[in-house]
Amino acid sequence: MLRRLTVLIAGPALAASMSVPACAYMVYVSNERDNTVSVVDSTTMEVVHTINVGQRPRGITISHDGKLIYLCASDDDTIQIIDTASYQIVGTLPSGPDPELFVLSPDGKTLYVANEDDNLVTVIDLESRSVRTEIPVGVEPEGMGISPDGKALVNTSETTNMAHFIDTGTHEITSNVLVDTRPRFAEFKSDNSEVWVSAEIGGTVSVIDSASHEIKHKITFEIPGLRAESIQPVGVRITADGMKAYVALGPANRVAVVNAKTYEVEKYVLVGQRVWQLAFTPDQKMVISTNGVSNDITFIDVAKDEAMQSVTVGALPWGVVVHPN
Amino acid sequence: MTVQSVTDRIPGGPNGPKGFRARQYFVCLKGILLREGLRFLNQRERFVSSLVRPLLWLFVFAAGFRQVLGVSIIPPYKTYVMYEVYITPGLCGMILLFSGMQSSLSMVYDREMGNMRTLLVSPFPRWFLLSSKLLAGVTVSIMQVYAFLAVAWFWGVKPPWTGYLLMLPALFLSGMMLCSLGMLLSSVIKQLENFAGIMNFVIFPMYFASSALYPLWRIQESSPLLYKICLANPFTYAVELIRFALYGQVDWKSLMVVVAVTILFLGGAILAYDPSKGLLSRKQDIGGNA
Numbered sequence: 088m089l090r091r092l093t094v095l096i097a098g099p100a101l102a103a104s105m106s107v108p109a110c111a112y113m114v115y116v117s118n119e120r121d122n123t124v125s126v127v128d129s130t131t132m133e134v135v136h137t138i139n140v141g142q143r144p145r146g147i148t149i150s151h152d153g154k155l156i157y158l159c160a161s162d163d164d165t166i167q168i169i170d171t172a173s174y175q176i177v178g179t180l181p182s183g184p185d186p187e188l189f190v191l192s193p194d195g196k197t198l199y200v201a202n203e204d205d206n207l208v209t210v211i212d213l214e215s216r217s218v219r220t221e222i223p224v225g226v227e228p229e230g231m232g233i234s235p236d237g238k239a240l241v242n243t244s245e246t247t248n249m250a251h252f253i254d255t256g257t258h259e260i261t262s263n264v265l266v267d268t269r270p271r272f273a274e275f276k277s278d279n280s281e282v283w284v285s286a287e288i289g290g291t292v293s294v295i296d297s298a299s300h301e302i303k304h305k306i307t308f309e310i311p312g313l314r315a316e317s318i319q320p321v322g323v324r325i326t327a328d329g330m331k332a333y334v335a336l337g338p339a340n341r342v343a344v345v346n347a348k349t350y351e352v353e354k355y356v357l358v359g360q361r362v363w364q365l366a367f368t369p370d371q372k373m374v375i376s377t378n379g380v381s382n383d384i385t386f387i388d389v390a391k392d393e394a395m396q397s398v399t400v401g402a403l404p405w406g407v408v409v410h411p412n
Numbered sequence: 413m414t415v416q417s418v419t420d421r422i423p424g425g426p427n428g429p430k431g432f433r434a435r436q437y438f439v440c441l442k443g444i445l446l447r448e449g450l451r452f453l454n455q456r457e458r459f460v461s462s463l464v465r466p467l468l469w470l471f472v473f474a475a476g477f478r479q480v481l482g483v484s485i486i487p488p489y490k491t492y493v494m495y496e497v498y499i500t501p502g503l504c505g506m507i508l509l510f511s512g513m514q515s516s517l518s519m520v521y522d523r524e525m526g527n528m529r530t531l532l533v534s535p536f537p538r539w540f541l542l543s544s545k546l547l548a549g550v551t552v553s554i555m556q557v558y559a560f561l562a563v564a565w566f567w568g569v570k571p572p573w574t575g576y577l578l579m580l581p582a583l584f585l586s587g588m589m590l591c592s593l594g595m596l597l598s599s600v601i602k603q604l605e606n607f608a609g610i611m612n613f614v615i616f617p618m619y620f621a622s623s624a625l626y627p628l629w630r631i632q633e634s635s636p637l638l639y640k641i642c643l644a645n646p647f648t649y650a651v652e653l654i655r656f657a658l659y660g661q662v663d664w665k666s667l668m669v670v671v672a673v674t675i676l677f678l679g680g681a682i683l684a685y686d687p688s689k690g691l692l693s694r695k696q697d698i699g700g701n702a
Contacts (some may be wrong), residue, residue: 170614340492357492385491 096353112368113171113410114157114375116384117144119400124158124169125400129368129375132268132396135373138174143148143169148407151195156354156408159186159200167198171410181218183209188406190231190240193254199240199255208242210258219364220258224251230280233272233299241282243270247251250284250293251310252300262300266293267317273362274323274332276347285320285334291343292334294350308343322364324373326389333374333387335362342376342385344392358385366407377404432536440536441544444470448548451518452555458514462556465510466503467563474499486627489657501626501655504557504579505647508587514580516551516594516601519545537684546595546678548589557583575658582657585670587651592677599684622648623655646673 118125127135129225141160148157149171156169159182166180166189182189185204193200197219198211202340208222209230222230225244232241233255240253243266250264250273267289281303284293292306308318319337324331332345338361339349344354359378362385366375372394374387382402386395452459474496483498485491510586534541560578561576597610621641623631628648633638641646654664 257671357490357494383485394491397485 093154094375096256097406108375112365112412113382114172114368115147115408115410116377116400116404117141117147117158117278117406118382118403120402121204121378123401124144124156125404126174127384127400128211129373129386132398134332134398134400136174137401138176140164140169140176142160145304145405146186146200146367147239147408148191148198149408149410150191153411155191157191157198159189159406160385161185161187161203162226166198178216180211180213181209181214182211183207183218183221187229188231191231191354192233193235195253199231199233202243202257203227203229206244208240208253210406222258222260224253224260225249225263226325230270230272230284232275232284233284234275235277235279239275239297241273241275241284243284245269245271245287246285248289250295251281255295264293264300264302265303266295267291267305267338271321272323274325276325276329277327278329280329283323283325283332286322287319287321289391290315292316292323292345305405306345306352308334308339308352308355310336310355313339321362322376323382324367326375331389335365335376337361337363338380342366344376354395356387356392358387358394359383359397363404364406366409368409369411374408375409377407379403415587437536437540440534440540443545444541444544445457445548445551448515448545448552452552459556462511462514462651463559463563466560469503469506470496470564470567474632476684483627485630488656488661488663494568496564496629497569497571499625500561500564501658502622502651503560503564504654504658505586505622505624505651506552506581506619508553508559508583508590508650509554509615509619509647510585511549511556512587512590512592512594514579514594515545515552515612516598517596518549519595521583522606527653538685542595542685543641543678546591546681547592549591550584552590553587554580555622556584564630571658572660575660578660579657580655582653585667585674586654589646589650589670589674589677592681595681596677596684599681617646618645618691620652621645631677637666646670649673 111128112130114127116125122140122142123142124138125134127256128135138316140158142162144158145161146159154171158167160167164184166182166186167176168178170177178198183202185202185207186200187203189198189200196213197232198207198213208224208228210219212219216273224242225247227245229245230243230244230391234353238255240255242251248268251260251267254261267286269287270284271287271302272285273282279297282295293302294304296303318339320334322335324333329347332347334343336343340360341355342358342362342389343352345352358376359381361379361380362376364377372389374389376385383397383399384404385397388395419420421685431560628642629640649669652663653666653670
């Protein structure tokens with residue numbers, strides 16, 4: 088009887104403990120205010136290391152082999168390269184003034200950087216660590232997205248309220264799509280069919296057809312008890328299977344879960360204050376949000392769409408990237 | 413039948429063997445449990461009212477006080493939670509508190525109707541009879557808690573499902589503490605009418621001056637005195653014990669406080685119901701309704 092009871096109690100507890108993700112990934116979070124990058128273990132959900140970096144670190148990404156982190160040190164007007172094995176800064180890239188966000192090409196050889204103060208997109212060759220070219224875009228460029236085949240680049244300009252489609256072969260703008268006020272982020276679907284652009288002040292996400300460059304749909308958000316002005320979409324991530332999208336809603340303290348087929352908002356997940364950017368773990372079992380005002384990140388279970396745990400990091404966490412393996 | 417003839421026939425009587433067998437204790441316990449269970453089932457309005465009270469708090473009060481941007485992280489929560497999630501363990505505690513007091517009311521009623529005297533003249537030890545009565549009350553209140561949690565689930569309060577199982581010992585202990593408090597109080601209440609006083613002087617202060625409705629850090633911010641009162645209130649520890657257990661954790665401090673206070677209240681209740689030593693006999697002496 089006692090044994091049966093033990094099985095009854097311990098069984099579910101064991102099963103629950105086994106549902107914790109088995110793979111340990113390192114999560115890198117740029118902390119805008121205290122000039123650090125926090126390294127968080129995704130299994131223990133604890134900060135394991137803090138790296139001192141340049142001033143006002145914001146955009147952060149990682150090389151496909153996971154050996155190097157690229158980090159926008161905005162107030163130092165440079166991009167720093169951090170070795171993930173030693174956590175040392177091993178070099179810099181000539182980014183142009185005030186780099187904020189960037190995107191790495193699918194072949195891992197080129198970095199496209201939005202220079203907020205200079206109205207430029209800087210194209211950096213990573214092998215020679217030199218500027219290949221600069222592309223003039225709208226006022227206050229910020230969001231950067233690249234198509235899975237690497238042929239099309241989308242830059243959003245905050246003040247012009249446009250998504251600029253750029254041909255990566257010619258480095259020419261092929262079309263400009265007017266979206267809602269203050270577009271912040273651009274994200275392609277993995278099948279290259281759509282690009283989603285969030286508009287912070289407009290409170291919408293525009294779904295743009297990648298081929299025709301026309302807006303197919305505008306996703307709006309509504310949270311009972313919150314004023315529309317408090318709902319400010321910023322970071323967007325779409326699952327590899329193209330079924331679900333996650334949209335960070337800024338001061339609404341929530342991440343919206345959107346059905347990427349029907350464009351219906353299915354759920355709002357409560358996270359920390361002023362949620363900004365998002366990143367999936369490589370197995371896509373978790374999505375991680377940076378919560379700027381509450382100085383923490385929140386791990387969200389993708390299967391259940393529930394917040395699992397929030398972890399305090401540095402001051403004003405901004406960007407997040409996860410080690411690919 | 414004379415008292416002498418009864419004591420001659422029972423174990424431990426003048427010529428009988430000492431003590432009862434476990435089976436006999438079990439029959440007695442089963443009888444008391446069945447009586448309490450039947451009473452609960454036959455009083456559907458009691459069941460409904462026991463559910464309506466916490467649900468009103470959940471649907472109306474929590475909606476009014478809803479912190480739309482979430483409650484800050486405090487253990488055992490690992491991330492931000494909505495207010496209705498925070499308040500749920502407190503409402504479970506409220507069910508146990510009201511139920512404990514209700515069983516105290518039923519004991520006053522039993523005493524007025526003479527049922528209690530029938531129970532107490534049973535040859536079983538008084539501590540066993542009172543503990544069985546307590547156990548019956550706690551079992552009924554735990555059923556109420558689970559019914560409430562089932563409804564709350566549809567309202568978006570979805571703790572890990574293992575928590576429902578793991579909270580059972582915490583509910584049992586907290587229920588024992590509050591029921592034994594009720595039993596202790598029932599020994600000093602003379603008449604049924606005095607129960608309103610219990611509501612005002614025991615239930616409400618215990619409920620409001622605790623961590624059931626607001627996190628203690630927030631109470632400390634607004635009133636350090638109220639914070640100290642909350643810390644001295646055993647109900648705070650019952651709520652925290654339930655809260656942690658619901659999320660698969662043990663709050664050892666709360667556990668120790670609840671166990672200690674249960675022993676204190678239960679001991680007091682057993683002493684108070686002892687006709688030779690307790691308050692009951694004193695009231696009988698002065699001709700009260702005992």
